[in-house]
Amino acid sequence: MVMTLPWNVKRRFTEAINTHDVQRVVEFFSPDAVFVSPSGVAEGREQIAWVYEQFFKGFPDFRLIPWYEVFDCDEPMVAEWTVTGTHTGPFLLPDGRVIEATGRRITIRGSCASFIENGKITTHREYFDQLELYTQLGLCLTEPSTVS
Template sequence: MNQARDVLDRLTETAANQHDLEAAMSLYAADAVVMTPDAGEIRGRDEITEYWHGLIDGFPDGHYESISKIDADGKAVDEGYFEGTNTAPMKTPTGETIQPTGKHVKLRSCDVATVKDGMITEHHLYFDEGEFMRQLGLTRP
């Protein structure tokens, strides 16, 4: 297993499964960049922490199920599903708060992490934002 694979596995476990954002943020370089479909480019641990809170806080039972893992040349890729029930308010990247919908979601996603010297320097998250909103009951099918 290469270093990138180990670091992304630890990020998935600490953030998505244990909801331990302090441990998860210790895996990001201080100047890390995260790219997301909903918030765009996020820079630095403070902003990354805030972004993760928006998802994790809204899904206290949320977890990630990996279906495919790849690693090569300092990068690790995970394909899988984020699954959970929205039982708490969620803060959106625009600062709005979405009240709990009580809806269960199972959202396919892909993560690509670049790791240097044991730290994530870039993390790209891919998921269908429209599908997420549909499963929450916030948009029509």
């Protein structure tokens, strides 16, 4: 099967993620790109770099393994993946709290959709279950406190 240019970009992007080369990762994005994930929205290369830095700090052995790619369309490019890693560094939660290293291994399943124009990612949307991640880190849900 012949790969299209956008799929080549997406494959090299995954390689950059797996080498934890944040500078190389953000070079795959257009300067005004938007990155959307369960953790929030990052706009522009600086914010996108920060998101990846948080994952690489918390999980120094972070590894993204694509296992299904929808090859019959280039817009958006859709893939399913698994992320593995060991929580050996601080990890920032969306609410601003930091989870110190737990030593726990994670395996998270997810998917993403990417839009690429002129060889750069303009929009990248990731979908994964935050509860799956937090449970594997040993966090648990608590009932919200009631305010009288």
